[in-house]
């Protein structure tokens with residue numbers, strides 16, 4: 001399924017953050033949102049999840065309007081969000097966190113097995129409290145829990161922030177592998193090299209709008225767009 005955001009406005013109370021942002025992500029595609037701190041990348045993902053209310057514009061999953069749904073129905077419609085900072089249930093075990101993912105759409109146990117195949121380290125730690133996992137393992141669990149909801153759209157907010165290089169490579173490898181399953185992925189990423197490695201297209205976010213969208217294959221790290229819209 002494709003995710004289409006059209007001319008979206010919204011923010012926090014009187015503070016407007018999104019000023020007409022719009023983009024489409026197709027099945028099997030990775031769209032990377034890049035931009036300066038405060039540009040509105042995380043707010044865009046929260047708006048898709050119904051956690052920030054759009055004051056105008058539309059969000060659609062194929063033909064289905066998401067922006068009119070209550071927030072608790074957005075995951076059921078097939079959109080999974082891995083927020084910055086992961087937000088796991090720290091006292092619950094790895095297995096219990098995954099179970100919560102399965103409950104979202106009443107998914108069968110095979111869905112959990114497929115998620116664990118991507119992250120064998122989690123299988124060894126099913127009974128461990130998730131708050132005691134390493135940072136990288138917690139990120140794996142946050143992604144695995146999202147996959148337990150059988151998403152058609154996956155929203156990842158800086159999933160490799162603060163991780164060591166081997167863990168970053170594993171997370172990126174997973175994002176690339178998920179493309180083959182037809183999931184449409186929106187990835188918020190600060191680092192140019194990472195974006196160029198995993199993205200199909202890069203959308204540059206500036207003050208709540210898309211300043212430009214370009215195929216990643218046509219860019220290199222010295223491209224003017226990175227200086228202009230990301231400030232690197």
Ligand SMILES: Nc1ncnc2c1ncn2[C@@H]1O[C@H](COP(=O)(O)OP(=O)(O)OP(=O)(O)O)[C@@H](O)[C@H]1O
Pocket residue numbers: 012015017035036037038039040041042043044
């Ligand atoms: N809960 C909130 N209440 C009020 N303002 C907020 C809230 N959350 C974010 N903002 C403001 O909205 C603006 C956009 O924030 P957002 O987190 O979307 O930016 P971002 O592009 O994801 O930046 P970063 O790269 O720093 O995470 C910022 O000015 C921020 O201070």
